[in-house]
Amino acid sequence: MNLKEETQTQLETKEKKYSGFKLILLGPPGAGKGTQGQTLSAQYGIPKISTGDILREAVANQTPLGVKAKSFLDNGILVPDEVVNGLVRERLNQSDCREKGFILDGFPRTIPQAETLKRILSELNLALDAVISFELKEADLVRRLSGRRSCPNCKMVFHLVFNLPQKPGVCDRCGNTLIHRDDDKEETIKTRFKEYQEKTAPLLNYYQSLELLYSVPGNGTIEDVNKALEGILSNKKIE
Numbered sequence: 001m002n003l004k005e006e007t008q009t010q011l012e013t014k015e016k017k018y019s020g021f022k023l024i025l026l027g028p029p030g031a032g033k034g035t036q037g038q039t040l041s042a043q044y045g046i047p048k049i050s051t052g053d054i055l056r057e058a059v060a061n062q063t064p065l066g067v068k069a070k071s072f073l074d075n076g077i078l079v080p081d082e083v084v085n086g087l088v089r090e091r092l093n094q095s096d097c098r099e100k101g102f103i104l105d106g107f108p109r110t111i112p113q114a115e116t117l118k119r120i121l122s123e124l125n126l127a128l129d130a131v132i133s134f135e136l137k138e139a140d141l142v143r144r145l146s147g148r149r150s151c152p153n154c155k156m157v158f159h160l161v162f163n164l165p166q167k168p169g170v171c172d173r174c175g176n177t178l179i180h181r182d183d184d185k186e187e188t189i190k191t192r193f194k195e196y197q198e199k200t201a202p203l204l205n206y207y208q209s210l211e212l213l214y215s216v217p218g219n220g221t222i223e224d225v226n227k228a229l230e231g232i233l234s235n236k237k238i239e
Contacts, residue, residue, distance in 0.1 A: 020099075020100065020101045021044070021046055021101040021103075021129050021130070021233060022101045022102055022121075022126060022127065022128050022129050023040075023046075023101070023102070023103045023104065023128070023129060023130050023131070023132060024103075024104045024107075024108070024128065024130075024131040024132070024207075025037055025103060025104065025105045025132055025134065026131060026132065026133045026134065026200065026203060026204070026207075027133060027134030027135070027136065027218055028134075028136060028141060028192070028193050028196040028197075028200075029189075029192045029193075029196065030136075030141055030144060030145045030189070030192075031134035031135075031136045031141065031218040032134055032136075032218050032222070032225060033105050033106070033134055034050070034105060035222060036134075036222070036225055036226060036229060037050075037103045037105040039222070039226055040103055040226075040229060041103055045100055046100050046101045046102060046103050047096050047097055047100060047101075047102050047103065048102075048103045048105060049088070049091055049092075049097075049102050049103065049104050049105065049107075050104075050105045050106045050107075051084055051087070051088065051106050051107045052106065054087045054088070054090075054091045055069055055079065055084070055087060058087055058090075059073070063090075065083055065086045065087050065090065066087075068083055069083050069087070081112065081113060081116070084107070084113075085113070085116045085117075085120070088104075088107055088117065088120065089120045089123075089124075092120065092121070092124060092126065093124055098124075098126070101129075104117075108203065109199060109200050109203075110199055110200065110202075110203075111202055111203065111206055114203055114206055114207075128212055129212075130212055130213075130214055130232060130233075131203075131207040131212045131213050131214070132213075132214050132215070132216060132229065132232060133204055133213060133214070133215045133216070134215075134216055134217075134218035134225075135215050135216070135217055135218055136217075136218035136219055137219075138190065138193050140218075140219045141189060141193055142186055142189050142190065144219075145183075145184050145189050146184060146185065146186050146189060147159045147160040147161050147162070148160075148180075148181070148184045149165070149169075149178040149179065149180060149184075150178060150179055150180075150181050150184070151171035151173065151174060151176050151178055151179075152176060152179055153171070153174050153176040154171060154173050154174045154176070156171055156172070156173050156174075158171075158172075158178060165178065214232045216228040216229060216232070
């Protein structure tokens with residue numbers, strides 16, 4: 001059944017069934033974590049958390065940590081782990097995460113961050129249910145991302161293979177000329193993949209040792225990957 005064809009009753013049943021799950025999504029940039037995280041969040045009512053989102057929200061709301069983060073951002077400096085960890089802790093302690101669980105996308109990125117997250121969850125009396133790794137080879141990632149073309153005006157994204165615009169090089173929605181973003185160029189993709197392999201991939205062994213790691217193929221269709229994720233959730237009991 002197509003996701004859009006599910007009845008409201010079915011969605012409410014799923015939301016109740018999986019409410020409370022606490023998940024981490026891992027995988028290289030462009031592997032589909034964001035898309036699947038949003039889908040899971042919509043399907044099951046579980047809050048999706050990305051460090052980028054909570055950082056922007058904290059800055060906009062001028063919270064103490066947000067003000068501190070803005071001082072780094074305004075000077076073009078990477079926000080330090082101390083601040084990011086604090087923002088994550090604040091978000092996980094909010095009532096929706098405590099009641100419905102959470103989906104962490106983009107955090108942790110390193111072993112030290114994972115150790116800090118473990119301490120945070122212990123302090124909040126929470127525990128992870130699963131860490132899901134999206135497996136994708138570098139060549140597949142390059143093929144997927146290098147074909148993307150974006151509209152600088154309305155932000156709509158097309159693909160030279162999977163989602164061609166009606167008129168070559170022109171946005172269907174607003175008629176602006178499409179661009180090839182630097183993030184979607186082959187050399188940038190390979191650099192980001194290498195960085196992921198060096199800094200984040202070690203988390204796979206870390207969570208494997210804790211018997212929390214599950215894998216899904218990242219090169220399937222959105223619906224195929226969603227089914228694989230649902231299979232993991234349906235076989236995983238919440239403690």
